[in-house]
Each structure stands twice: as C-alpha cells, then as structure tokens.
Amino acid sequence: MNTPACDRIIIFDTTLRDGEQSPGATLNVEEKLTIAKQLARLGVDVIEAGFPFASPGDFEAVSKIAQQVGTEEGPTICGLARATKQDIESAAKAVSFAAKPRIHTFLATSDIHLEYKLKKTRQDVLQIAPEMVAYAKTFVNDVEFSPEDAGRSDPEFLYQVLERAIAAGATTINIPDTVGYTTPSEFGGLIKGIKENVPNIDQAIISVHGHNDLGLAVANFLEAVKNGARQLECTINGIGERAGNAALEELVMALHVRRQYFNPFFGRPPESEAPLTQIDTRQLYKTSRLVSNLTGMLVQPNKAIVGANAFAHESGIHQDGVLKHKLTYEIMDAQSIGLTDNQIVLGKHSGRNAFRTRLKELGFELADQELNRAFLRFKELADKKKDVSDWDLEAIVNDEAQQVPELFRLEHVQVSSGDHARPTATVTLRTPDGQELTDAAIGTGPVDAIYKAINRVVDIPNQLIEFSVQSVTAGIDAIGEVTIRLQHDDRIFQVTGQIPISSLRRLMLM
Ligand code: KIV
Ligand code: ZN
Numbered sequence: 357m358n359t360p361a362c363d364r365i366i367i368f369d370t371t372l373r374d375g376e377q378s379p380g381a382t383l384n385v386e387e388k389l390t391i392a393k394q395l396a397r398l399g400v401d402v403i404e405a406g407f408p409f410a411s412p413g414d415f416e417a418v419s420k421i422a423q424q425v426g427t428e429e430g431p432t433i434c435g436l437a438r439a440t441k442q443d444i445e446s447a448a449k450a451v452s453f454a455a456k457p458r459i460h461t462f463l464a465t466s467d468i469h470l471e472y473k474l475k476k477t478r479q480d481v482l483q484i485a486p487e488m489v490a491y492a493k494t495f496v497n498d499v500e501f502s503p504e505d506a507g508r509s510d511p512e513f514l515y516q517v518l519e520r521a522i523a524a525g526a527t528t529i530n531i532p533d534t535v536g537y538t539t540p541s542e543f544g545g546l547i548k549g550i551k552e553n554v555p556n557i558d559q560a561i562i563s564v565h566g567h568n569d570l571g572l573a574v575a576n577f578l579e580a581v582k583n584g585a586r587q588l589e590c591t592i593n594g595i596g597e598r599a600g601n602a603a604l605e606e607l608v609m610a611l612h613v614r615r616q617y618f619n620p621f622f623g624r625p626p627e628s629e630a631p632l633t634q635i636d637t638r639q640l641y642k643t644s645r646l647v648s649n650l651t652g653m654l655v656q657p658n659k660a661i662v663g664a665n666a667f668a669h670e671s672g673i674h675q676d677g678v679l680k681h682k683l684t685y686e687i688m689d690a691q692s693i694g695l696t697d698n699q700i701v702l703g704k705h706s707g708r709n710a711f712r713t714r715l716k717e718l719g720f721e722l723a724d725q726e727l728n729r730a731f732l733r734f735k736e737l738a739d740k741k742k743d744v745s746d747w748d749l750e751a752i753v754n755d756e757a758q759q760v761p762e763l764f765r766l767e768h769v770q771v772s773s774g775d776h777a778r779p780t781a782t783v784t785l786r787t788p789d790g791q792e793l794t795d796a797a798i799g800t801g802p803v804d805a806i807y808k809a810i811n812r813v814v815d816i817p818n819q820l821i822e823f824s825v826q827s828v829t830a831g832i833d834a835i836g837e838v839t840i841r842l843q844h845d846d847r848i849f850q851v852t853g854q855i856p857i858s859s860l861r862r863l864m865l866m
Contacts, residue, residue: 501530536572641662711727722753767786
C-alpha cells in the first residue's frame, strides 16, 4: 500500500450514526455534540457524525459537530449518504464546515438487496457507484464508498464495483458485513481477495464495517486487519443496529494488549512498542459511561473492557492470585482504560479547588457555570455520603452535561403503596408560567402511578414504556442511574439521570 496512514489502524467511530440507529437510542443535538467532543479527546481519527439527509436534526448535528469538533487538529468529520445526488449534496453541505470533511456514500451489491430492496441490476450498480463517487468528489477530496451487504455479495462482482469506485476517486473503500453473517476466516479471506483482485486497490485504504448478529464482529475485524484492512468502523459499547456494531474499546484494547501478535502484520518487529492506534486508552472508560448515560443503553456488567465486572475478581483463588501478582489473572491494567485504583478521594470537607483539580485529573474541563452547578451537587452528595468516589464525580458531571431547559418543575410528589393497597400518587407541578397544578392517579406500581398523575397535569398523551435503575457506584448510599422512556405518538423520548439509590429505595418501599 502506498498511503502513509496504512502503517497503523485508523479508528472510524460511527456511534453517532450507526450507533444511534440502535432501537430507542435517540440523541438530541447537544448530546451528540457532547459525545463528539469526548470522541475527539479519545483520539478517534474519523467521526461519522450522522446521516444529514435523513432528518433536519441529523443535518444540524453533523453541521455543528463539523464546526465545533472538526478543527484542524481534530478528527475528520464524515456524513453518510446513499448513492443519490440529494443525499450527497446534503452530506457535503453538512460536513463543509469541518477542516477535514469526508462523504461516505453507499450502495448495496448483494443480489438479495439488488433484487428485493433496490430493484436494480448489477449493471446499474456498476454505473451508479462510480458516478456517485465522482459526484461526491466534486465537493470533497476524501470520499468513502461502501458496497452494502458486501459480506453476502459475489466477490467477483464486488471486485469490479470496487475497482470502478476507486477509479472514480474513492480514497477509502469500506467492506460492510451488514447483517453480521460472515465468520472470521471468511471475512479475512474476503479482504485478502480484494487486495489480490482489485487492480487499483493500492490507491485506497481498506476499511471494514460489521454487525454483531452472531457475536463475531470484533473477531472478524481482527482477521481483516491481518489481511490488510487499515480502517475499523466501530462504536462505543458496540451499540448499533440490531445486535450492534464491532465495539471500539474491544478492538483498541485487543490491538493494544496483543501488540506483539499484531505487529508483524504491519511490517513491524513483534517487540515494537509503537501503538497500533492513536486512541488514548485512558479515555475509554469515561467515553463508555458518557455514551451509556446519554443513550440510556446500559452496559452489561460482564461486557469486555468497560463492564462493571471487567476487572472484578470474585473467586477466592483469583483474589489470592491477583494480590500476589496482578498478572496472574489480569491481562491489562484497569488504569490503562482510565479506571483509577484511587477511587476515594473527596469528602464533605473538600473545597471547590480540590473538586476542580480532581475533575481535571479525570479529564473533565467544565466552564465556570457548569462547575458551580456540579459543585453544589457534589456538596449535596458529600453531606449524605462519607466518601465521594471518582465514579460519583463522573455521574455528577455527566448529569450536568445533559441539563435541558426545564419546562415543568416537580414541586411535590407523594406515593402510597402496599401489599393490599393500590399504588396511588399525588403530584404538584409548576408550569413554565409559574402556575401550580396538582393531580392524583392510581397505577400498576408507585412509579407508574407518578407518571399517570403527571400525565393528568400536563395533558400530553404519552405512555411510560420503560423505567430502569442501575447502580453505578457501590454501597447502600450509591448513586443510581435511572432511565425513563416515554412514547408520544410514534416517537420515543428518553432521559437518563443520577440520583442516590437510597431515595429510590424509599420510593419503592412506600
Ligand atoms: O451496515 C452497513 O452496511 C452500513 C453501511 C451504511 C456502511 O451501516
Ligand atoms: Zn452498519
């Protein structure tokens, strides 16, 4: 390959595009911007910020991310477009504000997609793909082309499409396993075949994109890397369509921890210490928490790298081993993903300066106003809780990051429930113009009763479809993460917030 970037892995993050396609994971523009800023701190090379033609909200998010995050030193900002002029124009406009803009255009190549979805022939694809790549090229230099469902496409046809897309100016060709169907050796073989059979392949970076329907996405990507793929399209926590995408944190840590194994595939000696990606691994945990908080998609405790149990040792034999020497049962250091051993640092006597300094150490730089608000929350918590851990601090800050303008304020809530009583709630809300309104309702449980009572006051038809609580810090006085999903017409609204578990417990016991 003759492209300089090929001597390492390019991390293309699609959390804000494919990740946001996870059922129920809608993010507003401000939330997308918050995540994009964190992705830039994490060190991703490319942010696929959205699908601009899909909705005005997506267009706005991509434009804002391009303006605010797509700086000269920042990542490339990419917008997705189907292989149509309208889509490409919209993506071009949205990414035009970035110092390094990219258009990613795609067209399916599998017979099943051509026949049933697109109603097009192979001949049509051979004509449209290069035409649309060339059209995208009139707006930006950096054009990525994806033959959708490549994993189930006829390789001989795929080679022809790719050759034409590269000839038309595609600088990255991305090979999607759209339905998560391939196995690692098949996917590696597909990349090998492309390298051997597409005559102009050395003019483009080979990228891979894959879904986790069979739980094989990360394994497939690592096999693709061994066969020449140099860009990996992935999402934080592996969120995305259906079973999700390949998880960024798993790929990055696999390449980091098993560097000696992968180095030779990059023409390096096995012992080379040079990183294979530009990711600051110490930002991984924080990014995972942020994405989980803002999307409301909880991370399973046994999730590799960022799950709550990923570094926890329960068995006596393991604990004994780890105490004697960490490497007995740990292949990586918790600090390498940004978890600190030093989790108890602040208490109720700590001042603003210590608070600010600790937040800075954790990678949070808050504006004065945000800091003041976060400090008040910290003081409230420190009054109730002897030790405030880094996880508590992070929970407080992330909650601040998602403050939204308050329209109705909850002034009062009262619930009664019991084994023979019907759960009943009374709520008082203050309206945006200062009026106090009170109503009461019966529900299937205390939380349902509260929401029914709120509905009677606000008179906006909606249904509570999910209420979940997950403890994010340890102990009886831990912080809990609450996720609420409401449905209004056919739209789902979601909010995540942090409150002390003890106050929820009181509510549940009422
Ligand atoms: O899964 C897929 O094929 C995609 C393409 C748009 C790259 O997301
Ligand atoms: Zn996808």
